[in-house]
Amino acid sequence: HHVRHREGWIEVICGGMFSGKSEELIRRVRRARIAKQKVAVFKPAIDDRYHPEAVTSHNGVHTAAVPVRSAKAIMEQVTDEVNVVAIDEVQFFEDEIVDICQQLADRGVRVICAGLDQDFRGRPFGPTPTLLALAEYVTKLHAICVKCGGPAGRTQRLVNGKPASSEEPVIQVGAEEQYEARCRHCHEVVE
Ligand code: ADP
Ligand code: ZN
Numbered sequence: 001h002h003v004r005h006r007e008g009w010i011e012v013i014c015g016g017m018f019s020g021k022s023e024e025l026i027r028r029v030r031r032a033r034i035a036k037q038k039v040a041v042f043k044p045a046i047d048d049r050y051h052p053e054a055v056t057s058h059n060g061v062h063t064a065a066v067p068v069r070s071a072k073a074i075m076e077q078v079t080d081e082v083n084v085v086a087i088d089e090v091q092f093f094e095d096e097i098v099d100i101c102q103q104l105a106d107r108g109v110r111v112i113c114a115g116l117d118q119d120f121r122g123r124p125f126g127p128t129p130t131l132l133a134l135a136e137y138v139t140k141l142h143a144i145c146v147k148c149g150g151p152a153g154r155t156q157r158l159v160n161g162k163p164a165s166s167e168e169p170v171i172q173v174g175a176e177e178q179y180e181a182r183c184r185h186c187h188e189v190v191e
Contacts, residue, residue, distance in 0.1 A: 006108065007083075007108045007109075007110065008104070008105045008106060008107060008108040008109055008110065008111075009105050009110060009111070009135075009136040009137065010101050010102070010105045010111045010113065010131065010134060010135040010136055010137070011028075011110070011111065011112045011113070011135060011136065011137040011138075011139070012090075012113045012114075012115075012128070012131050012132055012135040012137070012138050012139070013025055013112070013113070013114040013115075013139045013141065014114070014115060014116070014117035014128060014132065014138065014139070014140050014141070015116075015117065015140055015141035015142055015143070015153065016116065016117075016118065016142070016143055016152055016153050016154050016155040016181055016182075017116065017143065017155040017179050017180075017181060018058055018143035018152070018181040019141035019142050019143040019152070019153075019181070020057070020059075020141050020143070021088075021114040021115065021116075021141060022055055022056065022057040022058070022061075022088055022114060023057040023058075023059055023061060024114065024139065024141065025055065025086055025088055025112060025114040026055060026057060026061050026062070026063045028086070028112055029041060029063055029084070029086050029112070030063070032083070032084045032110070037083040037084050038081050038082050038083050038084070039082070039083065039084040039085075039086060040066070040077065040078055040082050040084070040085050040086070041055060041063060041064065041065040041066065041085075041086045041087075041088070042065060042066050042067075042068050042074050042077075042085070042086070042087050042088070043055055043065045043066075043067055043068070043087070043088045043089050044067070044068065044069075044089050044090075044092040044093055045067035045068060045069050046089075046092050051067040053065060053066065053067060055086075055088045065086075065088065070093075070094070070096075071093045071094060071096045071097040071099075071100045072096065072100070074087065074097075074100055075100050075103070075104075078104065078109070082109060083109065083110060084109065084110045084111075084112065085104055085109050085110070085111050085112070086112045086113075086114075087101075087111070087112070087113045087114070087115075088114050088115070089114070089115055089116075090113040090114060090115035090126075090127065090128060090131065091115040091116045091117075091119075091125040091126040091127065091128045092115075092126065093126070093127055094127070095126075095127050095130070097127050097131075098127050098130050098131060098134065101113060101131060101134075102134065113128075113131055113135075115128045115131075116128060116155065117129065117132065117140070118153070118154060118155065119155075120155050120156070120157035120164055120179070120189070121166045121189050122154050122184075122187060122189065140153075143181030144181060145181060145182050145183040145186050146180050146181055146182060146186075147182055147183070147186035148183060148185070148186055150183040150185070150186075151183060152181035152182050152183050153183065153184065154181075154182050154183065154184060154187040155179050155180070155181065155182070156179065156180040156181070156182040156186075156187055156188065157177060157178075157179055158177060158178040158179070158180065159176065159177045160176050160177075161178070162190075163188040163189060163190050164177070164189070164190065165189070165190040165191070166189050166190065166191055
């Protein structure tokens with residue numbers, strides 16, 4: 001006899017900035033919708049800035065998304081008919097996002113999280129490392145290092161054109177800053 005296949009699992013798409021995480025998240029969302037699945041897309045509203053209600057890739061593709069202020073708000077908005085929950089910029093959520101992804105997957109939802117696995121200092125970022133450990137599927141993407149053309153797993157933070165110091169907060173709203181894709185060897189952090 002057949003063992004009934006049960007749905008629900010966690011997929012994580014990680015990597016540095018410009019590695020194509022949003023592009024890949026959007027690709028998976030579109031394919032699920034083609035298959036007539038009900039998909040809900042969320043992203044964090046990290047501050048009071050204007051939040052366009054979309055996930056947008058640096059290559060220009062986009063899909064509608066609901067900005068939420070907490071992980072709990074995701075739970076409140078996922079109704080029983082939702083098959084797929086996609087969450088972009090997952091590194092910006094508090095640790096409770098982990099529990100919420102687990103609960104959704106346990107009750108049969110395909111959970112797709114995309115986010116940075118390292119901050120600008122090259123250290124594990126927020127809840128992403130824990131999600132990587134708990135996920136059924138992990139995809140680690142790479143950008144192209146702007147210095148040497150190698151595989152870029154890191155995100156170089158530049159403040160006024162210079163490598164940022166490790167003392168600076170990970171999330172800095174309103175600073176004159178820029179980010180670049182760089183490999184391990186070209187990545188610079190001022191101590
Ligand atoms: P992420 O969500 O990981 O930041 P996006 O999906 O927003 O990635 O952007 C991926 C796109 O970024 C690529 O398809 C490419 O058009 C563009 N891009 C810009 N700089 C780079 C780079 N250094 N390496 C690779 N892609 C880059
Ligand atoms: Zn390099």
